[in-house]
Amino acid sequence: MSAVIAGLGITEMGxxxxxxxxxxxxxxxxxxxxxxxxxxxxxxGLLTNTGISGDVGLGLQRxxxxxxxxxxxxxxxxxxxxxxxxQYAAMxxxxxxxxxxxxxxxxxxxxxxxxxxxxxxxxAGRRPTGxxxxxxxxxxxxxxxxxxxxxxxxxxxxxxxxxxxxxxAVAQRAWAVRNxxxxxxxxxxxxxxQNSRWIAEPFHLLDCCLVSNGGVAVxxxxxxxxxxxxxxxxxxxxxxxxxxxxxxxPGSELGLVSGAAISGPAALKMAGVTIADxxxxxxxxxxxxxxxxxxxxxxxxxxxxxxxxxxxxxLGPEGRLAVNTGGGQLSSYYMWGMTPLSEAVIxxxxxxxxxxxxxxxLVLVSGNGxxxxxxxxxxxxxxxR
Amino acid sequence: xxxGIVQRDAATAEFFDGAARGDLLIRxxxxxxxxxxxxxxxxxxxxxxxxxWTPAAGTGTVVTWAVVHxxxxxxxxxGIVELDEGPWMQLQLTGDLPxxxxxxxxxxxxxxxxxxxxxxVFTPASTQ
Numbered sequence: 001m002s003a004v005i006a007g008l009g010i011t012e013m014g015x016x017x018x019x020x021x022x023x024x025x026x027x028x029x030x031x032x033x034x035x036x037x038x039x040x041x042x043x044x045g046l047l048t049n050t051g052i053s054g055d056v057g058l059g060l061q062r063x064x065x066x067x068x069x070x071x072x073x074x075x076x077x078x079x080x081x082x083x084x085x086x087q088y089a090a091m092x093x094x095x096x097x098x099x100x101x102x103x104x105x106x107x108x109x110x111x112x113x114x115x116x117x118x119x120x121x122x123x124a125g126r127r128p129t130g131x132x133x134x135x136x137x138x139x140x141x142x143x144x145x146x147x148x149x150x151x152x153x154x155x156x157x158x159x160x161x162x163x164x165x166x167x168x169a170v171a172q173r174a175w176a177v178r179n180x181x182x183x184x185x186x187x188x189x190x191x192x193x194q195n196s197r198w199i200a201e202p203f204h205l206l207d208c209c210l211v212s213n214g215g216v217a218v219x220x221x222x223x224x225x226x227x228x229x230x231x232x233x234x235x236x237x238x239x240x241x242x243x244x245x246x247x248x249x250p251g252s253e254l255g256l257v258s259g260a261a262i263s264g265p266a267a268l269k270m271a272g273v274t275i276a277d278x279x280x281x282x283x284x285x286x287x288x289x290x291x292x293x294x295x296x297x298x299x300x301x302x303x304x305x306x307x308x309x310x311x312x313x314x315l316g317p318e319g320r321l322a323v324n325t326g327g328g329q330l331s332s333y334y335m336w337g338m339t340p341l342s343e344a345v346i347x348x349x350x351x352x353x354x355x356x357x358x359x360x361x362l363v364l365v366s367g368n369g370x371x372x373x374x375x376x377x378x379x380x381x382x383x384x385r
Numbered sequence: 386x387x388x389g390i391v392q393r394d395a396a397t398a399e400f401f402d403g404a405a406r407g408d409l410l411i412r413x414x415x416x417x418x419x420x421x422x423x424x425x426x427x428x429x430x431x432x433x434x435x436x437x438w439t440p441a442a443g444t445g446t447v448v449t450w451a452v453v454h455x456x457x458x459x460x461x462x463x464g465i466v467e468l469d470e471g472p473w474m475q476l477q478l479t480g481d482l483p484x485x486x487x488x489x490x491x492x493x494x495x496x497x498x499x500x501x502x503x504x505x506v507f508t509p510a511s512t513q
Binding site: 127128129130131133134135136137138139140144145148149150152153156197198199200201202203247248249250252255 | 389391392393394396397421423424425429448449452462463465475477487501504
């Protein structure tokens, strides 16, 4: 029994205060069910993924008043979780274990500035203890720095430049200009990227993702049931995961090759297609560099050629490859792996409005978590295989 | 810029005892003799969990680096250093650093912030 994504719920997003992540999660599930034309009690499976707020979990069942669930779990593989949840949901539907599975991520790291609290991502204030404390005491206390270390290794190995990374930021902002859901809709230039303040060299501010409060949910059900629901069904044709377990020593591929090199071919093989068949790619882009590395590892360009590929004008609304058509995490909203997944569902349905890719028969979704430690890939389509 | 304060826990107690003596302790496999990073729990060469604390020579080569900018604080240079024994360590880079740190040879030094453990840092080997 093949599975489809039948519903998508995206809450109010960004600097939205006064709601907990658990509340965003419940709202997102309600919206996804309504989008599918289902009632909340139709849900018999629930997979949750919490962000750093940490309060989205098994209690969501009660928050939604769901009874007699046949599947309920918290999933945690960081940025690869959204793809992973859809994979587990598809398997549950395929096996007959559950009929209607909601997969949800929500987070509320931004605190109301009038409350005097800062964003929870800053990492400040945690008691520095043990190995993590040693890293923090050394000045390594944020993902920005970890990814900057990875990016610099790529730059030194392949000659990738900050300007080439900037082309990714500029192209994605051009998409975001056309996306009413995006938080950042003013166009930017390469000069804006280069002139934006340093965060952790080699990253400028405009190399880094947004921080958003909100929630996103999808409903996974069988193709048979999905055919009778409100929205065009989005078929889940293939999937894969990869968790490299980088050795911190000689021979490590950290910064050079990501899990996309494994999960991508696995997902494409399951779908019975090749990378050349992909019409739209929604790539996890916590940093410009993450998108660049993914482009290489999926085989959209050769290893080490991601920089020249981005600088060639291949990306953006006028480019030859539709990548991160909503603006991605850099410019639309940061909902971990739900950012690329939500835009992929919109594109596969053909509901992208001004940003709709003309060809959208095959949409690839990339999820990335940790310091390139966890990866998931989905291949989605408006058509069954 | 001085390093921050870190407190020991059970997993890091011996490492910080070594740091207080001026030793950079890493792990060595009791089985195959292979080297592992100080936080390793399993030998990366033979997968044995039997690892012992052993002083490293304290010299290595910069693999990659980043310059961290934080509002209101001095910039900090951090890096991944490949020790001559092989394992990578992520620590602060201090001293008179060139702009391009690729393959820079470095040597461990220790800073002693008040109220915390001794913290290893790497500094250019040529200035020692």
